[in-house]
Amino acid sequence: MHWKTYTLNYLVMLLENISGHRLKVKVNPTIVRKNEIHLLCGDPTKIQACIGRLASYDLTDTLHWMLKEPL
Numbered sequence: 001m002h003w004k005t006y007t008l009n010y011l012v013m014l015l016e017n018i019s020g021h022r023l024k025v026k027v028n029p030t031i032v033r034k035n036e037i038h039l040l041c042g043d044p045t046k047i048q049a050c051i052g053r054l055a056s057y058d059l060t061d062t063l064h065w066m067l068k069e070p071l
Contacts, residue, residue, distance in 0.1 A: 005041040006059060018063055 012023050048054055057065075 005039065011059075014060060014063055015067075018060070018067055 012025055016023055044054060
């Protein structure tokens with residue numbers, strides 16, 4: 001299985017494109033740590049071993065699904 005990382009800027013762009021809304025992102029510098037992790041990604045190997053093959057939804061599919069669900 002191929003997996004990849006996405007930047008927060010890319011995620012915001014996708015959400016804007018899907019929702020048709022312009023998002024205003026603000027960073028509160030008082031809560032940003034000096035040793036903040038700049039790259040974080042996961043490996044689905046363990047969960048795949050436990051439950052078998054995972055569905056192959058991409059990020060765009062997942063965001064579409066999340067945005068259409070009622071709260």
